[in-house]
Amino acid sequence: EAKKQGGGSVHHYTPELGRRGIRRLELEQQLRIALEQNQLTLNYQPQVDLRTGAMIGVEALARWQHPETGAISPSEFIPVAEESGIIIPLGEWVLNRACEDAMRWRQHGVPLEVAVNVSAVEFEHVDIASRVSQALSRTHLPVEALVLELTESVLMDDTEEAIRRLQTLREMGVRIAVDDFGSGYSNLSYLKRLPLNKLKIDQSLIRGLGKHANDEALVRAVIQLAHSLKLDTLAEGVETETTRQFLHQHHCRHAQGYLFGRAQPAEHFLSIH
């Protein structure tokens, strides 16, 4: 750990680093237990069509209610899961649970599509296509109902192996969304090479709408880029009516954010018609 931080020797060990290291190790152990003891749950956040206002789908978001310390945020435990490899069984649990819940909604006449986050570590180490086909055949969920969200870091590593994996998913009919698009510096050439369906415009760009002219220009450009590549657009982190109107006026198709609703337990969607 000291080496990874750039120290390269035990002399750089500090009490601060030590405490962080211990916290991480504790979290890792507790996360293993959490997975075994069903302390993890999935909540679902609405995704709406900006033209009609209708809910078209939901994004599955992992939640961890720790019995002693309370809720732990995914931005804290997902990185721990990735570094420790726990993301492999955790991701499988997420995919299966999301497909089960989506199938249950369908059986109640609520045909929402479900978007599942797949981390770079999972994509690299697991045969996602066969994991997806197992989950679909186990739950009987139609493939049209499933979207996988991948971040740019996965897509920029466009090795032949990664491209083959994405093509297999495409041939199966699984749709792929690029998560957090515009959150980092990126070489955009992967957009034309890979079989993608949707760009999710990162919250950091959406938050500046109405405040920074540059962000408005960027968001407009991203929407145009997506449409000229025949990709769907979804704006993340929409919190205000002004933002909703801006996005609608600039032909962004879909949106997600606190304005439309926070992530809710699966049962919440059973009664929606």
Ligand code: C2E
């Ligand atoms: P993400 O995939 O980009 O998910 C969107 C995040 O933005 C969620 O945070 C959501 O609650 C939050 N959000 C949605 N609307 C708004 C809004 O209007 N304002 C603000 N301020 N935030 C909003 P959450 O649930 O804390 O998840 C954080 C990240 O953790 C996710 O980012 C995703 O990268 C990761 N994550 C969550 N669940 C999973 C999972 O099951 N598997 C994997 N691999 N990653 C997950």
Ligand code: MG
């Ligand atoms: Mg996501």
Ligand code: MG
């Ligand atoms: Mg995102």
Ligand code: MG
């Ligand atoms: Mg994110």
